[in-house]
Amino acid sequence: EMPFSVLLLLLLPAVCLGVTCGDQTSCTQCINTGGSSCGWCASNEKCEPGNAQGPSSGSCNNWEYYSCTSPPGPPGPPGPPPGPAPTPPPPPPGPSPPPAHGLPFFFKKGNKIVDRNSGREVEIKAVGYMGTEYQCAHDKGIFAGPTNDNIIAAWKSWGINAVRLPMNEDCWLGINNAPARYSGDNYRNAIIDFVQKLHSHNVSAILDLHWTSLHGLAQGQDKMASPNSVKFWASVAGNKAFRNKPGVIFELFNEPHNVASGCWLNGTDCPYRGYNDLIKAVRYARAENLVGFGGLNWAFDFQTILDNPPYDPLDNNAATWHPYEHKCGNFQCKHDSVGILRDYPVLVTEWAPYGDSVDNYVREMYNWVHEHVGSVHTSPWVWYPGQQLLKGTSKIEKDWYGTQPSPWGESYKKFRPRKY
Numbered sequence: 001e002m003p004f005s006v007l008l009l010l011l012l013p014a015v016c017l018g019v020t021c022g023d024q025t026s027c028t029q030c031i032n033t034g035g036s037s038c039g040w041c042a043s044n045e046k047c048e049p050g051n052a053q054g055p056s057s058g059s060c061n062n063w064e065y066y067s068c069t070s071p072p073g074p075p076g077p078p079g080p081p082p083g084p085a086p087t088p089p090p091p092p093p094g095p096s097p098p099p100a101h102g103l104p105f106f107f108k109k110g111n112k113i114v115d116r117n118s119g120r121e122v123e124i125k126a127v128g129y130m131g132t133e134y135q136c137a138h139d140k141g142i143f144a145g146p147t148n149d150n151i152i153a154a155w156k157s158w159g160i161n162a163v164r165l166p167m168n169e170d171c172w173l174g175i176n177n178a179p180a181r182y183s184g185d186n187y188r189n190a191i192i193d194f195v196q197k198l199h200s201h202n203v204s205a206i207l208d209l210h211w212t213s214l215h216g217l218a219q220g221q222d223k224m225a226s227p228n229s230v231k232f233w234a235s236v237a238g239n240k241a242f243r244n245k246p247g248v249i250f251e252l253f254n255e256p257h258n259v260a261s262g263c264w265l266n267g268t269d270c271p272y273r274g275y276n277d278l279i280k281a282v283r284y285a286r287a288e289n290l291v292g293f294g295g296l297n298w299a300f301d302f303q304t305i306l307d308n309p310p311y312d313p314l315d316n317n318a319a320t321w322h323p324y325e326h327k328c329g330n331f332q333c334k335h336d337s338v339g340i341l342r343d344y345p346v347l348v349t350e351w352a353p354y355g356d357s358v359d360n361y362v363r364e365m366y367n368w369v370h371e372h373v374g375s376v377h378t379s380p381w382v383w384y385p386g387q388q389l390l391k392g393t394s395k396i397e398k399d400w401y402g403t404q405p406s407p408w409g410e411s412y413k414k415f416r417p418r419k420y
Contacts, residue, residue: 041060103202105117108290113318127380129164132166133167136179137170158412161204167191170218172191173228209233225253237289242289243285252293255350261304279310279317294319306340320346324350331361349379351365353411358411366415
């Protein structure tokens with residue numbers, strides 16, 4: 001196992017380490033020390049600024065970004081295959097361990113999600129469980145609600161087989177003055193324990209990076225991932241509780257918005273980090289888990305992904321989508337999904353009605369899900385009774401244990417297919 005401190009050093013951008021790409025004299029130094037902003041051009045034996053697609057300026061016939069294949073220097077850390085490829089084949093290195101408790105190892109196959117171990121298509125019927133993104137930052141705890149067997153039983157009685165956990169990067173990493181009693185090891189252990197409890201009930205987990213910040217403690221949703229987001233995913237993906245485990249999905253960033261597409265993809269011309277940086281952090285941690293990435297306009301614009309597809313050397317990914325009703329009345333935006341569904345499965349990791357009458361929107365959503373069995377998976381927002389959101393309709397129950405569904409919850413139970 002690579003020590004956590006070493007892994008972080010490998011992934012820190014060059015600017016943060018006070019070095020430049022040109023200071024590195026070998027491929028190994030360039031990739032390991034130069035950070036995610038450098039790559040090695042073996043043609044002229046120079047370390048140059050760039051990303052997975054190539055150098056920032058000029059061209060290189062033999063560009064090495066993820067690992068070194070040229071002779072100079074000792075071997076770099078094991079990682080994904082070098083260089084970008086339009087459609088890289090999934091290269092699992094040997095058989096995975098059998099699924100724990102029958103949980104699937106989520107894997108992309110065309111535009112569907114399957115269990116890599118059995119090959120069967122899977123149906124992700126998740127729910128969002130808010131609290132773990134903000135409780136710690138507000139010094140109020142880690143979870144906003146119960147984490148006991150009874151609430152998991154309640155979810156299962158609603159047909160739910162996965163729970164989406166929003167997370168705070170500073171609380172996980174224990175940095176930026178996050179309250180000590182609810183951050184660092186305490187936060188990490190609480191998340192790990194809860195995911196393991198979910199797994200013991202055959203319920204999967206979607207780990208979602210929800211709150212980030214460029215400056216100081218993360219107190220809300222930023223426009224795009226921060227430099228600390230790279231360290232967050234290196235740590236989460238490298239954690240033995242999650243890495244290559246069945247029943248774990250990584251949603252790399254909640255809702256990108258108000259940045260240019262180059263910033264969204266590569267962190268170009270902005271202080272943020274792009275999806276390619278986050279994917280690289282996950283794959284450098286040797287994690288093969290399914291990753292999810294959303295388009296601009298608060299994870300609503302599929303065209304961002306179609307025009308600028310993030311590079312995943314394992315091609316194990318899905319598009320995430322947040323089609324709230326105020327953007328998608330009666331779910332007419334389903335027509336926007338035609339292009340994306342040719343290449344990606346879709347994880348609808350947030351959606352909710354917005355007005356007083358919810359049935360039409362929810363009915364149309366599940367009609368669309370039924371049309372795309374195995375390709376579209378949903379996670380309604382949100383299982384949380386204590387807060388009014390979106391005119392009060394985005395909470396799907398009035399108590400923690402689901403015995404008093406809201407109008408949104410009643411509609412959900414009425415129209416969701418028993419089997420997609």
